[in-house]
Amino acid sequence: MERIVGLIFSVLFMTASLNGQIFDPVRWETALEKTAVAGQEEIAVLFTAYMDEGWAIYSLHVPKGPIPTSFTFQRGAEYATADAIEEVTTPKIAYDTSFGADIGKHVGKAVFRQRFKPLTDQPFTIKGVVEYMCCNDNSCLPPTQADFSVQVTPARETGVHTETNPAVADRNGSLWTFILLALTTGFLGVLTPCVYPVIPLTVSFFLSNEKRSKSITKALIFGLSIVLIYTSVGVIAAVTKSADFTHQITGHWATNLTFAVIFIVFALWFFGLFEITLSGSLANKIDRKAGKGGYISAFFMALTLVIVSFSCTGPFVGAILVASAQGLAFKPIVGMAAFGLAFALPFTLLAFFPALLKKMPRSGGWMNAVKVVFAFVMLAFALYFFAAVDRILGWGWISRNVFLCIWTVLSAMTGFYLLGKIRFAHDSELKQTGFVRIMLAVVAFSFSLYLFTGLLGEPLHTVSALLPESHPVQVKSSGAVSVAPSATLCHTPRYSDRFHFPLGLKGYFDYDEAITCAKEQQKPVLMFFKGHGCSKCREMEANIWPDPEIRRLLNDKFILLALYTDDHTPLPEQEQYVSDFDGKVKKTLGQKNTDLEITRFQTNTFPFYAILDTNGELIGKTIGYTSSVEMFVEFLKQ
Numbered sequence: 101m102e103r104i105v106g107l108i109f110s111v112l113f114m115t116a117s118l119n120g121q122i123f124d125p126v127r128w129e130t131a132l133e134k135t136a137v138a139g140q141e142e143i144a145v146l147f148t149a150y151m152d153e154g155w156a157i158y159s160l161h162v163p164k165g166p167i168p169t170s171f172t173f174q175r176g177a178e179y180a181t182a183d184a185i186e187e188v189t190t191p192k193i194a195y196d197t198s199f200g201a202d203i204g205k206h207v208g209k210a211v212f213r214q215r216f217k218p219l220t221d222q223p224f225t226i227k228g229v230v231e232y233m234c235c236n237d238n239s240c241l242p243p244t245q246a247d248f249s250v251q252v253t254p255a256r257e258t259g260v261h262t263e264t265n266p267a268v269a270d271r272n273g274s275l276w277t278f279i280l281l282a283l284t285t286g287f288l289g290v291l292t293p294c295v296y297p298v299i300p301l302t303v304s305f306f307l308s309n310e311k312r313s314k315s316i317t318k319a320l321i322f323g324l325s326i327v328l329i330y331t332s333v334g335v336i337a338a339v340t341k342s343a344d345f346t347h348q349i350t351g352h353w354a355t356n357l358t359f360a361v362i363f364i365v366f367a368l369w370f371f372g373l374f375e376i377t378l379s380g381s382l383a384n385k386i387d388r389k390a391g392k393g394g395y396i397s398a399f400f401m402a403l404t405l406v407i408v409s410f411s412c413t414g415p416f417v418g419a420i421l422v423a424s425a426q427g428l429a430f431k432p433i434v435g436m437a438a439f440g441l442a443f444a445l446p447f448t449l450l451a452f453f454p455a456l457l458k459k460m461p462r463s464g465g466w467m468n469a470v471k472v473v474f475a476f477v478m479l480a481f482a483l484y485f486f487a488a489v490d491r492i493l494g495w496g497w498i499s500r501n502v503f504l505c506i507w508t509v510l511s512a513m514t515g516f517y518l519l520g521k522i523r524f525a526h527d528s529e530l531k532q533t534g535f536v537r538i539m540l541a542v543v544a545f546s547f548s549l550y551l552f553t554g555l556l557g558e559p560l561h562t563v564s565a566l567l568p569e570s571h572p573v574q575v576k577s578s579g580a581v582s583v584a585p586s587a588t589l590c591h592t593p594r595y596s597d598r599f600h601f602p603l604g605l606k607g608y609f610d611y612d613e614a615i616t617c618a619k620e621q622q623k624p625v626l627m628f629f630k631g632h633g634c635s636k637c638r639e640m641e642a643n644i645w646p647d648p649e650i651r652r653l654l655n656d657k658f659i660l661l662a663l664y665t666d667d668h669t670p671l672p673e674q675e676q677y678v679s680d681f682d683g684k685v686k687k688t689l690g691q692k693n694t695d696l697e698i699t700r701f702q703t704n705t706f707p708f709y710a711i712l713d714t715n716g717e718l719i720g721k722t723i724g725y726t727s728s729v730e731m732f733v734e735f736l737k738q
Contacts, residue, residue, distance in 0.1 A: 286442025607660025
């Protein structure tokens with residue numbers, strides 16, 4: 101149980117770090133010692149870990165709680181282990197608040213020694229892996245696994261040979277640890293704001309008054325479909341070996357247009373305007389087995405759930421896809437399958453035991469009401485994807501106010517429908533308005549009123565991540581609408597006809613242009629990676645950037661550089677190149693920016709902020725998504 105608690109701590113830290121760089125406060129070195137024992141040469145490998153201040157790794161011998169440090173050596177015909185690995189530095193035994201026990205750990209520096217007996221006089225290599233868990237007083241990193249390789253030349257010289265940074269870290273740890281983390285994140289994904297509120301609505305679609313066996317089968321198909329969909333993403337990533345696959349898919353106008361059309365079709369279907377059926381012999385065959393295509397609908401409901409929840413599950417998916425670009429082809433498939441299994445399990449179990457949904461009725465007019473309410477929700481999401489298409493293609497048709505007007509009307513119509521003021525073809529007459537309907541109607545009307553205040557200038561922090569940007573964004577501050585004064589740029593930015601900054605700020609969208617201007621004006625560069633489909637990016641720009649102090653710093657102290665990692669603008673042929681990271685030709689602006697982020701910071705997440713000097717060198721720490729104004733101000737002032 102303690103190990104599981106430790107893994108949960110690790111997952112929570114990993115979730116936060118996905119919005120920033122891949123972080124590891126431990127640096128490993130190896131040293132080779134040669135001695136003579138009873139006339140025979142013996143060698144020993146010293147493993148030295150250097151931890152950043154405040155961080156610690158755990159002892160080789162941990163009775164419970166965290167993952168102990170462990171070493172695994174590949175078997176070889178050239179050598180044999182002489183004895184068990186030993187801790188040269190003595191671990192400090194102290195009470196660990198994270199795990200509630202006295203645990204031995206190493207702070208600052210740790211040295212381990214493993215002795216070997218050479219079985220040949222020819223040069224050979226000792227290979228293996230070290231697995232460790234690193235924590236500070238507030239959080240723990242996921243268990244990490246680092247490969248090592250030590251070259252040995254027997255009977256040549258005595259002394260110590262040191263290799264600095266020989267390990268190529270597998271940031272996902274061992275396979276089993278990786279699977280446990282994927283399972284845990286799948287369960288946590290169900291608890292996110294994108295998923296948890298729609299559990300009753302979703303489960304209700306495959307609970308009906310038909311035979312229990314059919315309901316169970318539909319639930320199984322629903323759950324297996326979720327696993328299949330997520331696993332397919334892992335398979336595609338493994339085959340293509342592209343770390344920016346997620347960005348390129350979610351940031352493509354065609355993908356977003358497809359999603360929008362799918363949601364509109366589903367909405368019209370649930371409104372009862374038509375029925376989706378198959379014709380001919382295939383339809384008859386499916387009808388005999390599935391009962392009028394009900395099993396197929398379970399798959400489409402699974403697909404709908406995956407799409408709706410992707411804004412919350414995307415960071416986990418993105419982390420797994422980065423691993424695939426580094427040659428770990430098997431892990432994305434297994435990881436995505438494990439994630440999908442954990443994500444689908446609660447829905448399937450609730451279908452098996454519907455009493456857990458507080459004995460929701462299986463039939464009656466309420467079922468059609470659920471479908472209609474969900475249809476309004478799907479129309480709202482269809483508009484979200486249409487707005488993404490508009491944003492990606494730069495049309496400017498769906499402004500923030502247009503978006504808010506449509507959502508306000510849809511929310512109000514939902515409230516009127518729940519009160520029986522609007523009826524559709526399949527609705528029965530509402531003779532009495534129950535308490536649940538009244539409360540849901542109040543929620544719908546309240547949300548509609550909340551959205552309406554956005555038309556009057558309120559920032560709408562709660563839904564800002566879903567809204568289009570204004571041109572420029574208007575921010576209400578102390579009762580007045582304010583826009584930042586424009587900074588002076590060195591020249592007209594490249595791609596300025598396609599991209600823009602919020603709050604009236606100005607900057608660049610090309611790395612070389614920003615560095616050139618930084619040298620001219622002797623200002624640091626605030627480089628941030630973002631995307632058309634990045635809701636967290638818009639949320640920060642709507643909720644954090646409008647702070648007066650932050651606006652002043654952004655406008656006066658920095659050359660701004662926004663790099664879109666999901667943009668499909670073609671690069672001129674002379675600017676296309678082959679990446680040293682994955683060996684693929686980068687043909688679009690988004691691919692180029694993603695490759696820059698991965699090669700420099702070992703992450704492909706966004707938003708991701710870094711401050712560079714006039715030579716392009718990193719200044720201080722980087723930062724990802726934050727909802728804290730104080731934290732972002734501290735980052736800008738470092």
